[in-house]
Every structure is written in structure tokens, then in C-alpha cells.
Amino acid sequence: MTAGQVSLDGRPVLRGIDLRITAGEVVAVLGANGSGKSTLIRALLGLTPLAAGSTELYGLPPGRFRDWWRIGYVPQRLSVGGGVPATVREVVASGRIARQRRLRRTSAGDRAAVTRALDSVGLTGRAGDPVGWLSGGQQQRVLIARALAGEPDTFVMDEPTAGVDAESQRHLAVTLETLVEQGKTVLLVAHELGPMAPLITRSVVLRDGHIVHDGAPPHATGRPDGQVPYDDAPPDGPGCHPHPGHEQVRPHAYDVSGGPMSPGAAQ
Numbered sequence: 001m002t003a004g005q006v007s008l009d010g011r012p013v014l015r016g017i018d019l020r021i022t023a024g025e026v027v028a029v030l031g032a033n034g035s036g037k038s039t040l041i042r043a044l045l046g047l048t049p050l051a052a053g054s055t056e057l058y059g060l061p062p063g064r065f066r067d068w069w070r071i072g073y074v075p076q077r078l079s080v081g082g083g084v085p086a087t088v089r090e091v092v093a094s095g096r097i098a099r100q101r102r103l104r105r106t107s108a109g110d111r112a113a114v115t116r117a118l119d120s121v122g123l124t125g126r127a128g129d130p131v132g133w134l135s136g137g138q139q140q141r142v143l144i145a146r147a148l149a150g151e152p153d154t155f156v157m158d159e160p161t162a163g164v165d166a167e168s169q170r171h172l173a174v175t176l177e178t179l180v181e182q183g184k185t186v187l188l189v190a191h192e193l194g195p196m197a198p199l200i201t202r203s204v205v206l207r208d209g210h211i212v213h214d215g216a217p218p219h220a221t222g223r224p225d226g227q228v229p230y231d232d233a234p235p236d237g238p239g240c241h242p243h244p245g246h247e248q249v250r251p252h253a254y255d256v257s258g259g260p261m262s263p264g265a266a267q
């Protein structure tokens, strides 16, 4: 995204957002409640329209982007299961839809991917249960498994640890480690990174809809594990510097062009 701006209910929520995500990065979006983290993620994916600026997914504006299987989105709250009599396996299997050609039958490959995804979040034993029977943390794992089942290149996770028990957090950290080893790109929103902290390669901190830090992750700043860095830094303060290795001098935009969601870095 370049010079990205989002207004909700006529009120600016994101302003002057320049952000470029590169393939293989593990980026944490941090910031206080209401700072705009979820809006940033949603705008990136084209789910929330921009009032100004532009965004690209693998080099294309969201409206022209077709390869949705390349992006595994884990929304902030469970949006499945409420009153829907789907089993855990069925919800996870829905993660294959973007990969399946229209009217094509489910293949052995699809089934194997679903089985692997269930296993990697530790829910194999609950596969046949209605998803509504699971705890909040387990339901969050179902959503993560749904994204895993699609075998995307990039994972976009909105607070995957929110309201999640310690066991689910550990599961997520292990899952994330595997994704990192596979060279996947990860963009995640978090309040606390917990056991995921050592895996993060870059952090982007939002305050009042602005990026106030884009660079070293919390564990590299000397701050306590999982603590949000620079939350109190002024927008032009010492925390506001480009990500190491990024050569642009201009501020980063909430841009995925040139990143995993753009042709150059995606191939």
C-alpha cells in the first residue's frame, strides 16, 4: 500500500500508510487497542476500501487479484460455527475451496492437506465434532487449520492469540516455526507475541492510525518478551526508522507491491 488512507464512519482511521512486505518475512503488527491494526489488515486484503492511496496483492489491485489461494487469512474472531452445524473437519476443508476448480470433486490431495492441517494444530481427535463444541482457543486453532489447509504462500493472521489459552499459544508458535522453516510469509496482528516472539523478523507499530515504528522486532529491542515496543514513541521519534535491509528512503507504505503479494517477490 502506498499513501494508504482509510476512513470509517467519516473518521480517518489510517493515514499515510506506506508498507511493503517482502517474501519470507515474519511481520508482527503491534499497537494499542483501536490503533488501526485490524483495519490495516483488512485494507491490505481489499476487504475495507481505501479513501486514498493504493494497495496491491502480488502486484495487482485486490479487485483484479485472482490467486486467492496464495493468501491464508485468519480473521480476528470466529466467523464460522455460530449456529452452523459444521464439523471441525468441514470448516478446515473449506480452506481448500480457493484451490479447487469449479465443480471439481475433492481429491485425495485435498483430503491429505486437511488431515495435515488438523494434525498440525492438534485437533485431529476433534475432527468430527461440531465446531461450536470447541473452546474459543480451539476454535481459533480451527481457523488457523483452515488457512493451513489451503497451503498458501502468505499467512495473514489477525490476533491469532487473542483470548487463546497457553496450550493454543504454544501450538501456534510451533505451527509458525514450521511455516518459517518452509519460507512462508507471515503477517500477524498481536497484542502479545508470547512464545511467537523469537520468530518475528520485523515489527510494525501503529499508533492512532500511523506507523510509528517499522523495523526491529520486540525481542531485538531489549524490551521484555512480547511487549509492544515504541508504543509511547512520538511518530517522528527514534522508533521510526526503516526496516533494516530496506533501501527505500521514503516511508513504508502499507503496500504489498514488491512484497509477497507482488509479482517480483512472489515468484
Ligand SMILES: Nc1ncnc2c1ncn2[C@@H]1O[C@H](COP(=O)(O)OP(=O)(O)OP(=O)(O)O)[C@@H](O)[C@H]1O
Pocket (backbone or CB within 6 Å): 008, 009, 013, 031, 032, 033, 034, 035, 036, 037, 038, 039, 040
Ligand atoms: N466498522 C467501523 N466503523 C467505524 N469505526 C470503526 C469500525 N471498525 C473500527 N473502527 C474504528 O477504527 C479504529 C481502529 O480500529 P481497529 O479495529 O482497526 O483497531 P485495532 O488496532 O485492531 O484494535 P484492537 O486491538 O482493539 O482489535 C478504532 O477507533 C475503531 O473504533
